[in-house]
Amino acid sequence: MRKDLRLGLCSGRQWRVEFDRSGGLWRVRSVGVKEGEETEFVCRWLVVATGENAEAVVPEIEGREEFEGPIVHTSSYKNGGVFGGKRVLVVGCGNSGMEVCLDLCNNNASPSLVVRDTVHVLPQEMLGKSTFGLSMWLLKWLPMNLVDRFLLVASRIFLGDTARLGLDRPRLGPLELKNLSGKTPVLDIGTLAKIKSGDIKVCPSIQRLTRYTVEFVNGCKENFDAIILATGYKSNVPSWLKESEMFSEKDGLPRRPFPNGWKGEYGLYAVGFTKRGLLGASIDARRIAEDIERCWKADAKHLAAFTRSLSP
Ligand SMILES: NC(=O)C1=CN([C@@H]2O[C@H](COP(=O)(O)OP(=O)(O)OC[C@H]3O[C@@H](n4cnc5c(N)ncnc54)[C@H](OP(=O)(O)O)[C@@H]3O)[C@@H](O)[C@H]2O)C=CC1
Numbered sequence: 001m002r003k004d005l006r007l008g009l010c011s012g013r014q015w016r017v018e019f020d021r022s023g024g025l026w027r028v029r030s031v032g033v034k035e036g037e038e039t040e041f042v043c044r045w046l047v048v049a050t051g052e053n054a055e056a057v058v059p060e061i062e063g064r065e066e067f068e069g070p071i072v073h074t075s076s077y078k079n080g081g082v083f084g085g086k087r088v089l090v091v092g093c094g095n096s097g098m099e100v101c102l103d104l105c106n107n108n109a110s111p112s113l114v115v116r117d118t119v120h121v122l123p124q125e126m127l128g129k130s131t132f133g134l135s136m137w138l139l140k141w142l143p144m145n146l147v148d149r150f151l152l153v154a155s156r157i158f159l160g161d162t163a164r165l166g167l168d169r170p171r172l173g174p175l176e177l178k179n180l181s182g183k184t185p186v187l188d189i190g191t192l193a194k195i196k197s198g199d200i201k202v203c204p205s206i207q208r209l210t211r212y213t214v215e216f217v218n219g220c221k222e223n224f225d226a227i228i229l230a231t232g233y234k235s236n237v238p239s240w241l242k243e244s245e246m247f248s249e250k251d252g253l254p255r256r257p258f259p260n261g262w263k264g265e266y267g268l269y270a271v272g273f274t275k276r277g278l279l280g281a282s283i284d285a286r287r288i289a290e291d292i293e294r295c296w297k298a299d300a301k302h303l304a305a306f307t308r309s310l311s312p
């Protein structure tokens with residue numbers, strides 16, 4: 001590795017980042033550590049890449065304090081071993097919720113899954129090829145709505161009618177929906193088969209909790225030993241970046257809509273906050289690299305002119 005590239009191994013540490021106007025530089029400081037153990041990085045350009053999944057989204061649920069069993073978010077879920085023999089309610093049917101349900105089944109727990117909205121479930125692989133890779137490849141040649149039609153026909157063939165299992169599909173196709181709303185399709189790795197066999201039960205939204213019971217919005221009541229919140233993640237940029245121009249306090253995402261959210265002021269950039277997955281991140285990354293290269297070359301030119309002006 002080149003000597004001028006430094007790796008800040010900083011997991012578990014908290015950071016605070018501020019622009020130092022007097023020096024025209026960004027200061028990245030570790031906070032909450034003992035005196036003498038602080039670290040500071042100083043830089044001209046700062047690329048924020050902490051993503052849309054930086055911290056857990058934990059919804060408010062009526063009666064949460066009353067419920068006797070554990071309520072944990074997927075961010076602290078390791079494996080289903082501790083839930084063996086237990087009735088577990090998994091809230092949220094994104095990729096996390098679906099995979100956790102399958103893992104619970106494989107550990108002899110009895111999971112139920114809360115599905116409150118429509119969802120696109122696609123097979124993870126088709127004839128040995130990854131659906132994601134195949135989609136990205138097809139997008140090179142075909143418009144998005146055609147790729148979506150292909151994905152839906154293939155899903156019907158490989159997975160059957162998901163609506164019959166309580167998983168209605170959105171009106172928009174999977175890629176168009178991802179593009180417009182950021183909602184990621186679920187890639188099935190065996191959960192659907194467990195729903196079909198009755199090993200996983202599909203439930204509506206939670207109305208309220210009592211000591212041992214979950215009451216659903218359709219009035220049904222059921223006892224559970226534990227609840228796992230597979231309710232997703234959010235950006236946490238405003239908690240550590242002391243700057244409020246570029247990032248919204250509300251959702252921690254760039255204020256300017258796609259494709260203009262990548263650049264802020266004073267050498268500040270953002271990569272991977274477009275809700276467009278890897279494709280979005282790669283668009284940001286190219287633009288940022290080009291912009292920094294342009295600034296770098298302009299600086300070098302000024303510096304050369306300045307040096308020349310000093311020489312006799
Ligand atoms: N193997 C893989 O590729 C995996 C990929 N991932 C990725 O990680 C990212 C995060 O995934 P994930 O953790 O699943 O989060 P997501 O945001 O993708 O999914 C969260 C789910 O929870 C639901 N939800 C949120 N709040 C509530 C509530 N109060 N009541 C009921 N349902 C609720 C949402 O429903 P609604 O849509 O109605 O808001 C949504 O279905 C995604 O990009 C995902 O694709 C995650 C796991 C595995």
Ligand SMILES: O=C(O)C(=O)Cc1c[nH]c2ccccc12
Nearest residue numbers: 131132135178184276277278279
């Ligand atoms: O997360 C990405 O990089 C995306 O662009 C969307 C996406 C996630 N999982 C998929 C599976 C099939 C097609 C698109 C996606």
